[in-house]
Amino acid sequence: MTADHGAVLEPMTPVQVVGIGLDGLEGLSAMALNRLRQADVIVGSDRQLEMCAAMAAEFWPxxxxxxxxxxxxxxxxxxxxxxxxxxxxxxxxxxxxGRLLLEALPADQISFHPHLSSVQLAFSRLKLPWQEAKLVSIHGRDPDQLLRVLRQNPPLVAVLTDPHHSPGAIAQILIDLDLPQPYTLWVCEALGSEAEKVHRLSPAEARDRRFDPLSVVVLQRQKEDVLPAHVPLLGLPDSAFLSFSDRPGLI
Ligand SMILES: C[S@@+](CC[C@H](N)C(=O)[O-])C[C@H]1O[C@@H](n2cnc3c(N)ncnc32)[C@H](O)[C@@H]1O
Structure with a gap:
């Protein structure tokens, strides 16, 4: 495999970073699974190390x-x-x-084997194209960036949460902001596991509920009224027709 700077990428580096989902080993690619089987050391959270109990490696929490x-x-x-x-x-x-590892270790010693991200899974479950979505994490962070993004009123926002910055906290932010064009709130819990759940809620409904600590919130801006207030009987302008923001001519 060659990178655009012309260097040859060595896939068998000493550090192999393997993305894994809640579906465990079953969801891994053949290459990622091989890397795990060949590992001398496996580093992971307790939950992830349990998934690898059958591997003959040293486990580091x-x-x-x-x-x-x-x-x-x-x-x-x-x-x-x-x-x-x-x-x-x-x-x-x-x-x-990945970012922490790249800050601490030489990049040429690391290879990455990504799994599907929680945001990809969330948009697939909702059957929403997401190329224009804004992606925000309030996992372990204050919600300033989310506030800035929401004030721009984009059509779709995906938010990574944590037990403190929870879907309920996001619902409260939406209620406080009282935006002119409101959002429908989707909470996607424990994606990829047998306990997976997807809910469509109003901010008021979401505010006081408890959700799985692994949850992604998708905010979908509610549609504007399509037709202008005074529609002429003849000669409707193109802007009165539904279109796509990245294909404005397509009506
Ligand atoms: C530190 S971030 C890691 C994100 C991860 N790298 C990814 O690609 O999705 C952790 C947050 O991602 C979200 N997350 C990770 N796995 C999830 C899952 N299976 N279902 C729902 N949300 C998940 C949650 O918001 C969680 O708090």
Whole structure:
């Protein structure tokens, strides 16, 4: 495989970052599964390590990441570091562990095997094209960016949450903002697992409910009235017809 800067990418690097979903090993590609089977060390959350119980590797708990990364650095400094697989949820480079690893380790020692991200799964479940969606994470962050995005009133917003910055907290933000063009709120819980649930709620309904700690919220702007207030009997302008914002001529 060649990158556009002309270098050859070495797929068998000592650190292999494998994205995994709640469907566990069954959802992995053959290559990602092979990397796990060949691993000397597997790093992951307790839940992810349980999924790999049958693998013959040393298991290192991820914890808050710092200690595990220090152990990886130490092993990389050895003459034969062997193969270390780091498990991450979904796509490791989408609001995930990938960024932290790239900050701490040499990029040429790492390869990535992404899984579907939670946002891809959410939009697939909702059957919504998402090329124009704004993507925001309030997982472990304050909601300032979400507020900025919502004030622009985009048609679709996907939000990664956490138990504190929950779907209910997002519902409260929508109620407080009282936007001129309101949003329908979808909560997509535990995607890819047997407990997966998708709900369509008003902000008032979502505010006081509890949801799975692994939830993505999709905000879908409600449609404007299509027709202008005073429609002439003849000669409707193109703008009165439904179209796509990226294909304005298509009516
Ligand atoms: C640190 S981010 C990691 C995102 C991940 N890299 C991805 O590609 O989806 C964690 C957040 O992603 C969302 N998430 C991850 N897995 C999920 C799932 N299976 N179902 C719903 N949301 C999920 C939740 O909002 C969770 O708090």
């Amino acid at each position: 991820l914890g808050n990441g710092q200690r595990a990364i220090a152990r990886i650095q130490e092993r990389l400094s050895q003459s034969d570091p062997g193969s270390m697989v780091v498990l991450a949820s979904g796509d490791p480079l989408f609001f995930g562990l």
